[in-house]
Amino acid sequence: MNYARFLTAVSAARKPSAIRMLTELQQRSPPSMISLAGGAPNPNTFPFLSASFRLKDGQTLNFDEALMKRALQYSASNGIPELLTWMKKLQKDLHNPPSPMDMCVTTGSQEGLCKVFEMLVNPGDNVLLDAPTYSGTLAALQPLGCNLINVSSDQHGMIPAALREVLSRWDPSEVHKPGSTAPKILYTIPNGGNPTGASMTTQRKQEVYELARQYDMLIIEDDPYYFLQFDKPWAPTFLSMDVDGRILRTDSFSKILSSGLRIGFVTGPKPLVDRVVLHIQASTMHTSTFTQLMVSQLLHSWGQDGFLQHIDGVIEFYRKQRNAMISSADKWLKDVAEWHAPSAGMFLWIKLKGIADTQQLIMEKALEKEVLLVPGGVFMINSSDPCPYVRAAFSLSTPEQIDEAFRRLSSLIKEAK
Secondary structure, X not given: OOHHHHOOHHHHOOOOOHHHHHHHHHHOOOOOOOOOOOOOOOHHHOOOOOEEEEOOOOOEEEEOHHHHHHHOOOOOOOOOHHHHHHHHHHHHHHHOOOOOOEEEEEOXXXXXXXXXXXXXXXXXXXXXXXXXXXXXXXXXXXXXXXXXXXXXXXXOEEOHHHHHHHHOOOOHHHOXXXXXXXOOEEEEOOOOOOOOOOOOOHHHHHHHHHHHHHOOOEEEEEOOOHHHEOXXXXXXXXXXXXXXXXXXXXXXXXXXXXXXXXXXXXXXXXXXXXXXXXXXXXXXXXXXXXXXXHHHHHHHHHHHHHHHHHHHHHHHHHHHHHHHHHHHHHHHOOOOEEOOOOOXXXXXXXXXXXXXXXXXXHHHHHHHOOOOOXXXXXXXXXXXXXXXXXXXXXXXXXHHHHHHHHXXXXXXXXXXX
């Protein structure tokens, strides 16, 4: 594929940092190498000596003095080698991408997304997505001055017929012509979408991928809830179907290991991942070496089987939480709202009957009743449009708290009618 046509002028102008390259070269060199090149501080001046982390399974991860020195020092912009090696094997085993792929570590998948958008989106570009969508995506895209075009979706995610309808205004044979306004990228959250909880079926993904081939688009597969799918077998990913090298996939450990450690990954064609790494070189330089080593030590001590066993435990927790929320919704909201039970993620998307817009109801009246949800408008392309939906998260509250929250919400809706 010709990736040059997708790059913004800013991304195409990025050059490798000579200093960063020397740093990475030095880290791969034998101990006999005497380097006066790097501008790294001397770790002997740092106040931290060692650390140990007790895990819930009884194991301990130890950072001795040597490892601590490495953890506190600069590292490669694409990620520490042992974490990348482990993750590349996991991606291959889970998705088995049919075309060559590369990967880099990012400071949470949000950094990866922002850098991918900066690499691909010019002012005035038409960008396809299925709204309602993650407010962080809208916050990253809207300042870029692009035109966000909504593709209709339902509880099974983006609707291929709706995508076909949107794309019908362009001729596939003319997308490469200078001045063509045909969309070059499509963004979607395929599993447990935030805020809708929607998950795309395999059939829909195949149809969407074929349309991306027809119109030569890249697909940004933002999949932070991949590991929170409640039913097995897990749905095949866009990455697993990618015969052309047109998928850029973002993964996150935020929902399954820690949201505060800020570890995410971008997987995709090497020419595009390289551009993301060039941006990292010039901005954050690299994701924290300390948190990368912490996660890497954990994953290597667990092995892939141990990791997937941990995932099963996380899924079981969220499945019970989801069931508790659905049960309480059935009990309190049946007459005043409607919803679809999500098959992944941590959100329930609720349409309130007889309420044209939830903004005032939630931001004013709900606060008085001491129940807090997110008004649906913040997930829409135009957040000022009336929206009858609210998002409820089942991740943190106990089943008892969820039940009481829905009791309060029910009386709130009845009063507002």
